[in-house]
Every structure is written in C-alpha cells, then in structure tokens.
Amino acid sequence: MKININGREVSADPRPGQCLRTFLREQGCFGVKKGCDSGDCGACTVWVDDEPIHSCLYPAHRAKEREVTTIEALAAEDKLHLMQAQFLSAQGFQCGFCTAGMIMTAARLDQAQLTDLPKALKSNLCRCTGYRAITDAIEAKSNADHGSLSEPAVGWPVPAPAGPLIVTGRARFTLDVAMPGLLHIKILRSTHAHARITAIDGCAALALPGVRAVLTHLDAPSGGLAASRKCSSKTSWRWRCFAAARRCTARHENLTDDPFDTFKVKLGATRHGILTAIGMDVLSNTGAYGNHGPGVLFHGCGESVSNYRCLNKRVDGVAVVTNTVPAGAFRGYGISQTGFAMESAIEELARRLDLDPIEFRRRNVVKDGEPLISFEDMPPDLEHGSYGVDQCLDLVDQTMAGDGLAAPRGLVCRLVCRPRLRDVVDGDRSSRRLFRRRAHRTCRRWPVRSLRRNRGVRQRHQHGACADRGRRAGRMAVAYTAASVGYRYRRT
Amino acid sequence: MDLNSVETLVTPRTRAELPNFSPGTAILGGGTWLCSEPQPGVRQLIDIAALGWENIRVDAQGLHVAATCTIATLSGFVAPPEWHAAELIGRCCNSLLGSFKVWNAATVGGNICLALPAGPMTALATALQGVATIWYPDRTNGQALVADLVVGDGRTALAQGEIMRSVLLPRASLEQACAFRQMSLTPIGRSAALLIGTRAPDGAFALTITAATCRPVRLAFAKIPTQSELAARVDAEAGGFWFDDIHGDPKWRRHISLRCADDIRRELSADENKHQRPRGVG
Numbered sequence: 001m002k003i004n005i006n007g008r009e010v011s012a013d014p015r016p017g018q019c020l021r022t023f024l025r026e027q028g029c030f031g032v033k034k035g036c037d038s039g040d041c042g043a044c045t046v047w048v049d050d051e052p053i054h055s056c057l058y059p060a061h062r063a064k065e066r067e068v069t070t071i072e073a074l075a076a077e078d079k080l081h082l083m084q085a086q087f088l089s090a091q092g093f094q095c096g097f098c099t100a101g102m103i104m105t106a107a108r109l110d111q112a113q114l115t116d117l118p119k120a121l122k123s124n125l126c127r128c129t130g131y132r133a134i135t136d137a138i139e140a141k142s143n144a145d146h147g148s149l150s151e152p153a154v155g156w157p158v159p160a161p162a163g164p165l166i167v168t169g170r171a172r173f174t175l176d177v178a179m180p181g182l183l184h185i186k187i188l189r190s191t192h193a194h195a196r197i198t199a200i201d202g203c204a205a206l207a208l209p210g211v212r213a214v215l216t217h218l219d220a221p222s223g224g225l226a227a228s229r230k231c232s233s234k235t236s237w238r239w240r241c242f243a244a245a246r247r248c249t250a251r252h253e254n255l256t257d258d259p260f261d262t263f264k265v266k267l268g269a270t271r272h273g274i275l276t277a278i279g280m281d282v283l284s285n286t287g288a289y290g291n292h293g294p295g296v297l298f299h300g301c302g303e304s305v306s307n308y309r310c311l312n313k314r315v316d317g318v319a320v321v322t323n324t325v326p327a328g329a330f331r332g333y334g335i336s337q338t339g340f341a342m343e344s345a346i347e348e349l350a351r352r353l354d355l356d357p358i359e360f361r362r363r364n365v366v367k368d369g370e371p372l373i374s375f376e377d378m379p380p381d382l383e384h385g386s387y388g389v390d391q392c393l394d395l396v397d398q399t400m401a402g403d404g405l406a407a408p409r410g411l412v413c414r415l416v417c418r419p420r421l422r423d424v425v426d427g428d429r430s431s432r433r434l435f436r437r438r439a440h441r442t443c444r445r446w447p448v449r450s451l452r453r454n455r456g457v458r459q460r461h462q463h464g465a466c467a468d469r470g471r472r473a474g475r476m477a478v479a480y481t482a483a484s485v486g487y488r489y490r491r492t
Numbered sequence: 493m494d495l496n497s498v499e500t501l502v503t504p505r506t507r508a509e510l511p512n513f514s515p516g517t518a519i520l521g522g523g524t525w526l527c528s529e530p531q532p533g534v535r536q537l538i539d540i541a542a543l544g545w546e547n548i549r550v551d552a553q554g555l556h557v558a559a560t561c562t563i564a565t566l567s568g569f570v571a572p573p574e575w576h577a578a579e580l581i582g583r584c585c586n587s588l589l590g591s592f593k594v595w596n597a598a599t600v601g602g603n604i605c606l607a608l609p610a611g612p613m614t615a616l617a618t619a620l621q622g623v624a625t626i627w628y629p630d631r632t633n634g635q636a637l638v639a640d641l642v643v644g645d646g647r648t649a650l651a652q653g654e655i656m657r658s659v660l661l662p663r664a665s666l667e668q669a670c671a672f673r674q675m676s677l678t679p680i681g682r683s684a685a686l687l688i689g690t691r692a693p694d695g696a697f698a699l700t701i702t703a704a705t706c707r708p709v710r711l712a713f714a715k716i717p718t719q720s721e722l723a724a725r726v727d728a729e730a731g732g733f734w735f736d737d738i739h740g741d742p743k744w745r746r747h748i749s750l751r752c753a754d755d756i757r758r759e760l761s762a763d764e765n766k767h768q769r770p771r772g773v774g
Contacts, residue, residue, distance in 0.1 A: 017498025017537065019527050037493040038528040039594055052593045056493055057527045059520060061501060062541070105593065113592070119680050123591030 001064040005029065006073030014060035020046070020053075023060035024070060030176035031071035031100045031169020035125070042124035045101040046070045052108045054123070071100035071169030074107065083107040083138075084167040091144045091159055092137030094128030096166035097173060102126065106138050114138065183212060193285065193322035261285045263338060265345040268312075273355045275364045277312040280305055282338065284319045287326040293319035296327070300334030302381060304342040305374040307389075308364050315375035358397045365389050495531050503542035511538065513629065513653035521560060521602030524594050540655065554663035559601020559656040563588055563613075566600055575666040577690060580616055583672045587612040589682045601656045607642045609735045610683040610703040614642050618708040619688035619700035620665040629653035638708075645706040645735065668692050671759040673752035674703075677739060684740035685749045689756035691716070697760060699753055701726065704745035705733035716761040719754050726753055 003010050005027055014023045021044040024032045032055055035043030039054040046055045047069040048062075074081040080088065083103050093099040105124050113120035117135055126134060136143055144159035165171035202214030261283050268277035282301055286293030297317045305313055331337065350360035366372060368387035504510050511517075516535030520526060526534075545558035547565050550572075557566060567585035571578030589610065590598060603613035604624070616622070617638035624641055626634045629652075638659060641649050650656070671689040676682055685704035691697050697716045701709040709730045717725070726749065734742035 015494070015496075015498075016501035017495030017534070019494055019523075022494050039524060039590060042591065042593070045593060051596050053596050054524075054591075054593050057522075057524045057594070058597060059501075059523045059527065059537075059539070061503070061539070062523075120592065122680055123593065 001061065003063050003065070004067045006068070006070055016061075018060040020048075020055040020058040020060045020063055020068070023063075024055060024068065028178065029070045029072055029169075030172065033097055033100060033173070034175065035098070035101070040123055040125065041098065041101070042105055042121075043098050043101040045104040045124070047104065047108065050108075052105055069104075071104055074103065075168055080167065081107060086140050087134075087137040087167045088159070088163050089142045089144065090133055090137035090140075091163065092129070092134045093126075093160075093163075093166055094133075096162065096171050098124065098126045099166050100169040102134060103167060106134075109138075189325050190323040193320075193324050195323070263341040265341050267345050267349045269349055269353060269360075269364075271353065273350070273353055273360050273363050275308055275310040278305055278308060278310045278314070280315045280317075280338070280342070282315070282317040284317075284334070285322055285324060285327070286319045287322055287324045289326050290319065290321040292327060292329040292333075293321065296329050296334040298381075299332070300338040302374040303335045304338035306372040306382065307342070307366060308346075309366050309370055310364065313373065313375070317375070358393055358400075362390070362393055365393070493527055493530070495527065495534055495537070497532050498534055498537050500536045501539065502536065503539045505542060505544070507543070507627065507631065510655075511536070515652070517652075519605075519655060521599040521605070522562060522597040524590060524598040525602065525606050545658070552663070553660055554666060555661040557600050557659045557661065559599060559605075559658055561600050562596060563598050563600065563603070564592070564595040567595065571666070575663075577620060577666045577668045577670040580619060580670050580672060580688060583674075584612040584616040584686075587615070587674050587683050587686055600659060604638060604642065604659070605648055605650065605656055607644070607646050607648045607707075609645055609706050610686065610739070611642070612683065612686060612702075614638060614708055615686045615688060615700060615702040617659050617661065618642075618702065618710055619670070619690055619698070620661045621710075622659045622661050622665075624659050625657040626650065627655040627657050633657070639700075639710050642707055664692070665690065669760060671756040673755055675748045675752065682739045685745055685752060687749060687752040687756055689753075689760050691760045697757075699726070699756060701730050701749055701753070704735060704740070704749040705730050706735045707733055709733060716757060719757065722753055722757050723750055726750060 001011070001013055003012070005024065006029070010027055012023075012027065021032055021034060021037075024046065025034075032046055033043035034056070035041035037044075037056045039057040042054065044055040045052055047053070047067075048058065049066050050069070075084060081103075083106050087093065087099060087103055087106075092102070102121070102124050105121065109120050117131075117138060121131070121134070133143060144157045144163075160166075162171055200216050202216070205211055205214050262281075263283075264279075264281040266277070266279035266281075267275065269275050280301060282297065284293065284297060284300075286296070297319045301315045301317045305315055346361060346364075347357045350357035353360070366389070369384055372382045372384075502509075502511050514536065516533055518526060518531065518534045518537055520537045520539045520541070522541075526537075541560050543560070545560050547558050547561040548569055549556040555569075555571075555575075555578075563585050567582055569578075569581060571581070585595065587610075588595065588598070588603070600613045603611045604617060607614070617624070622638040624636050624638050626636060628634060636649065641656075643649050668690040670691075673685070673687045674683050675685045677684060683703035686702045687704075688700045688702075689697065690700075695715045697713045699711045699713075699722065701711075711722075711725050711729055713721075713725075727746075730746075730749070734746050736742045
C-alpha cells in the first residue's frame with residue numbers, strides 16, 4: 001500500500017494484524033515510541049491526516065493513502081514547531097521518552113482543551129517530571145537559560161544538553177536501532193523463591209515456529225572472553241545471544257515494582273489522640289541480586305514513619321534476596337506502599353478513638369523544624385525545606401468534605417547551591433568531597449521559600465529561579481521540594 | 493499492539509463481501525480495544541470501517557448512529573434545540589476512560605459490543621431506549637434494544653457472525669428532560685457508577701444504572717417515584733448485578749448509585765416543566 005509518511009511517499013505492505021506504531025518504526029521513525037502498547041501512555045502519538053491518535057491502537061492498513069506525521073517532521077526546515085520550542089524552553093522532560101508523544105498531543109490541543117490539561121493529557125504518561133515541567137511547557141513558561149554561559153554554571157538553570165534531540169524525536173533510546181535479522185530473547189524466570197533445578201527440557205519451546213535456540217546454563221561460556229574467541233562461528237552466535245540476554249535483563253527486569261511482601265503496623269495512642277508508640281515490621285522480597293533492596297527498605301521505612309512525632313518508634317525491616325524476578329524502585333522507593341500501610345493504621349486508630357482522622361493527624365504530625373526520626377538516630381536523609389503539612393491536611397479535609405476545591409499547584413523550589421564548580425572541578429578527590437559537603441550544608445542553611453497559592457506571588461518567585469526540576473547534574477547539589485509533604489529532599 | 497496471530501485481513505466494501513465467520517474471526521471497529529491487548533485466538537480480522545457507513549443521520553424517527561461512527565464524530569453532533577436529552581451525548585462521551593485521541597478512533601458500536609459495565613455508549617443508548625439494527629449472517633436484519641443486547645460484563649446477546657449495524661436514538665427519547673450523574677474513584681477515572689434519568693412530557697420517569705452494575709438496568713415509572721419507592725426498585729432490580737472490580741466495591745457502588753438515583757429523582761422533579769425548556773445540546 002501507499003502511505004505518506006512525513007511528506008515522503010512510502011510503498012510498503014503492513015502485516016495483517018500490524019499496528020501503525022511498529023509499521024512506522026520499521027520505516028525508520030524511531031521517534032514513535034513503544035510504551036504501554038495499549039493506548040494508555042501516549043508515547044506513540046502520531047497524526048493521521050492531522051488528527052492525533054495512539055498509533056499502537058491504530059491498524060496500520062487504515063493509514064493507506066493517508067498522511068502520517070510523526071515527531072520527526074514537526075519542525076519545518078530547522079525551525080522548531082512552537083510546541084517543541086516551548087518544551088525545550090521549559091525543559092518539559094527529564095528522560096525524554098514520553099516527550100515526542102507529549103508534544104504531538106499538546107500541539108493539537110484546542111483552547112478548550114488547554115483549560116483542562118489533566119483531562120487533555122490523560123493517556124500521556126510521564127514517569128519523571130510529575131507534569132509540572134510539562135505544564136510549564138504547554139503554558140509557554142521558561143525554566144532554563146538558553147543564553148550564553150558567561151555566568152557561573154553552578155546555580156544557573158542550564159538546559160539539558162540532549163534537549164534539542166529529545167524534542168525533535170532524534171534522541172536514541174535502547175530500542176531505537178535498526179538491526180537486520182534481529183532476534184528476540186524471552187527470559188524464562190523462576191517462579192520459586194528457592195528451588196533446585198534438576199533438569200531443563202526445551203523441546204516444547206524448540207518445536208514452536210520461529211524459535212531459533214533455547215539457551216541454558218550449558219551455553220554459558222566457561223573460559224571467559226578469551227575462550228569464546230576460539231569458538232566456532234555457531235557457538236559464537238549462541239554465545240553472543242547469551243551475552244545479549246544477560247545485558248537485556250538490565251532493562252527488562254528493573255521494571256518490576258517495589259518488592260514489599262508484608263507490612264505490619266502497630267500503633268499506640270492515648271485516649272486524647274496522642275501517639276505513644278509506632279511499630280512497623282516490613283518484609284520485602286527483592287528477588288535476585290538485591291540491587292535496590294536496601295534502598296527501597298531504607299526509604300520505605302524512613303519517610304512513612306518520620307511523618308509522625310512519637311516518643312517510641314520501632315522499625316523492623318528485612319529485605320530477602322531470592323531467585324524470583326529482581327525488584328526495582330519504581331514507586332517512590334516503596335514509600336507509597338509503606339505510607340499506605342501507615343496511613344491506613346492511623347485512620348483505623350483514629351476511628352477507634354472516635355476522633356476525626358484528619359484531626360488525629362493534625363495532633364501527631366511533625367511540626368515545623370522538629371526532627372524527622374524513623375529507625376535511626378543520625379543526621380536525617382530528609383529535612384524541612386518548607387512546611388506545608390498543615391496546608392495539605394486542610395486541603396484533604398476540604399476536598400473530602402466535597403466542596404470541589406481544586407488541588408494545589410505545587411511548590412516552586414530553586415537551585416540553592418552556591419559553591420562554584422570551577423573552584424573544585426580541577427581539584428583532587430578530597431576537594432571534590434569537600435565541595436559536596438559544602439553543597440550539602442548550603443542546602444541545609446538556605447531555606448526554600450514556600451509558595452503561596454496566590455498565582456501572582458508564585459510567578460514573581462519563579463522569575464529568575466529554576467523550577468522544580470531536581471535534575472541530577474554532575475556535582476551540583478539540588479534542593480528538591482516534594483510538594484505533597486513539604487519536605488526538601490537532598491540530592492547530590 | 494501488533495496482533496501477530498492474525499493471518500488474514502478482510503476489508504469488505506459491501507455486505508456481500510463479508511466473509512464467513514469462524515471462531516477465530518474478530519470484527520474490527522475502531523481497534524482501540526482489540527489492539528490494546530493480546531488476542532492470541534484471532535486469525536481473521538474483518539474491518540467493517542471499509543463498508544463506508546454514513547456516521548450520523550437524522551430523520552423523522554430520530555438519530556441514526558452507525559456502529560462505526562467514532563466517539564469524536566458523535567460528540568461533535570449538534571442537535572436540534574428541542575432535543576433536550578442530546579445533552580447526554582457530550583456527557584457520555586466525556587465519561588469514556590480513553591483519551592481524546594482514543595475518541596478519534598473508538599466507535600459507538602465497538603463500545604456497546606465490548607459490553608464493559610462502564611461503557612458510556614451503552615449507558616447513552618440504554619437511557620434513550622436506543623434500538624440496535626443487527627445484521628445476521630444470512631443477510632437478514634433484526635432489531636434489539638441496546639438494553640437487552642448487553643447482558644453482562646463483556647457479554648452481549650450477539651451470536652457469532654452477527655454485526656451491529658447502527659443504533660437509533662428515537663426522537664421521543666431525545667425530547668425528554670434528562671439528568672446525569674457519574675462517579676469514579678478518581679476525578680477522570682473509569683466510571684464506577686453512571687446513572688441517567690429521563691422524564692417524558694407525560695411525566696413518565698426512567699432511571700438507567702450502568703457501570704455500577706455488570707449490565708445496564710433501566711427502571712421505568714409512570715411518574716416520579718418517592719425516594720423510598722425508587723430505592724426499593726433499585727434494590728429489587730439491580731440487586732443481583734452490583735459489579736465488583738478494582739474500580740469499586742459492590743457495596744460502595746450500591747451506596748453511590750442510590751445517592752445518585754435520588755439526586756436525579758430530585759433534579760427531575762424539582763422543575764415540573766423542565767422538559768419544555770431548551771437546554772444545552774450535545
């Protein structure tokens with residue numbers, strides 16, 4: 001069939017059940033991403049006859065004799081489309097994987113849709129930004145200084161170097177490589193936490209059409225790379241597959257959720273609703289290797305318990321390495337799960353005490369400046385940057401009461417690190433370490449001004465300051481305000 | 493996603509070109525559900541969009557909507573001012589879980605035939621006593637109320653090879669006064685309860701419950717019932733059908749359905765002459 005892709009006539013026949021997304025990628029349009037493959041994430045958004053669609057849900061044959069526009073053709077002759085320029089200016093991305101779909105969607109929103117972005121951007125998922133930077137982009141705000149770098153780089157809102165590639169769909173992600181004769185590897189995972197393998201029979205898999213090989217531990221090279229060089233070409237092919245399989249796992253398996261298995265939360269309180277004891281017992285199955293196990297346990301048990309002031313706290317946390325699928329840290333390092341357990345217990349206890357659960361929280365939540373203590377008595381990982389828990393509780397209270405109050409717009413924070421990178425960039429390791437320590441201290445000392453919900457005030461604060469990107473940038477220390485809890489989270 | 497098990501794709505231009513159905517045959521409407529999850533059993537796709545049906549037609553009977561009409565096209569329909577209940581068209585389109593880009597591809601017929609409890613086109617057609625025209629494999633046609641067509645979660649009364657051709661929303665239904673309530677666990681989430689009330693010029697009242705029940709439930713009354721009469725009918729006729737999934741507990745769905753039902757009852761009884769006043773259109 002004939003199809004016009006980005007102004008270019010293409011003659012190719014899609015497979016009977018093929019969707020437009022894979023068809024376009026086969027034609028080299030790698031800006032069309034594979035995300036959910038089910039119409040939920042929007043990363044594959046393209047225009048068919050100028051109408052935006054999820055190309056993963058669009059049967060390829062229906063594009064016959066139509067015009068398809070992908071992110072690659074949005075910019076006209078080196079001049080970025082307005083929406084691309086806005087995303088660049090606001091740095092409306094972090095990893096950039098969703099950006100092409102975001103831009104292809106945002107560029108087709110009408111004025112009515114622009115007034116309700118949560119609805120208009122439904123089914124455009126961004127895992128990194130929290131949508132703040134994306135909203136800024138669509139509202140044509142600027143968060144980066146694209147001018148000359150005559151000013152010191154540290155503390156200056158420099159744009160991400162990959163930005164121009166990201167907004168034009170030219171940034172290359174893992175799968176964005178055309179490889180002739182590409183094979184696919186499917187890894188069979190253990191369904192048992194601990195078991196002994198007595199035999200492996202690959203006959204059933206080998207009998208399936210298209211299966212080229214079944215690789216087991218027997219295919220693992222024993223003599224390392226040197227030995228593999230001596231292998232026959234056939235062995236070498238199998239060896240390369242084996243090596244590729246091991247590399248692939250890095251991407252595949254980290255998509256597993258945070259690994260918590262069981263939580264137990266025990267609370268004690270006086271009849272007046274003052275917490276006297278918090279006990280948390282957490283068991284997590286972190287799967288093979290355990291790379292994120294300690295971190296998930298650390299944050300999951302830390303942030304959920306330290307929200308409340310209480311004289312007695314005890315946390316038991318165990319991460320178990322097993323042979324099941326390795327778990328990652330894909331839901332805020334487990335905080336949402338432990339937080340849910342903790343808050344459910346708080347809710348239940350409040351009701352038993354015949355107290356309003358919000359009021360119960362008001363009485364027990366940490367006050368401004370109080371130490372944030374969970375399971376250890378040492379300089380905390382978290383500290384107060386600004387204090388907004390009281391406002392959060394009020395908002396939840398009002399929203400639950402059903403007066404239809406809109407959610408808050410979030411806080412603005414700013415880069416607070418002042419030591420200059422150039423002072424230490426040529427220094428030795430110890431001076432860099434010193435730099436980092438200084439950066440930490442600076443973060444601590446510099447209060448991040450909290451945002452008043454008045455829109456005018458917010459914009460004045462934002463002017464000249466970098467919005468909440470919290471981007472990892474070399475040796476910069478970035479203060480990041482988590483709007484929902486009002487804490488500042490240090491990152492270096 | 494790619495449906496790799498599909499071996500043949502048929503794009504019939506006329507009814508005569510429709511192939512024979514087998515257990516591996518699937519009808520492709522918009523494709524927004526079919527392509528959203530693996531369909532390992534599907535060997536043949538019949539793309540009914542190729543039949544080129546007219547999307548929307550208005551005549552003396554009312555509004556004819558082709559099964560292949562997209563949600564986006566339907567939502568853009570501008571109704572005559574006396575069709576007060578056409579307001580429901582926009583509200584139901586907005587209740588679709590999918591994004592506006594899904595609207596551009598998803599079809600009215602597809603939404604009904606998928607028979608999901610939260611299918612908003614099922615709600616619309618049930619509340620307005622929509623009549624579906626069915627194409628039978630022997631080239632004859634039949635008709636059925638959409639309310640009778642959707643019989644359970646993901647189940648319709650359609651047999652293999654039967655194709656929904658169109659839905660007629662009768663003029664009399666569109667001229668009624670209406671009230672609409674929708675609830676979900678999140679502000680723009682999947683409907684956990686979608687209730688529609690209609691009131692005819694002669695005072696007859698009807699309440700349609702969808703999303704909270706695994707199949708549409710329509711309760712008709714000769715006049716506006718009292719709160720307890722309505723609640724008793726809801727429990728009597730929807731009692732066995734409260735839907736249970738991650739989007740809402742059955743007890744909660746019953747609770748919010750009763751609240752919405754009473755809201756609707758009050759809205760439609762508050763102004764006895766409401767149906768005579770022009771209101772917003774779809």
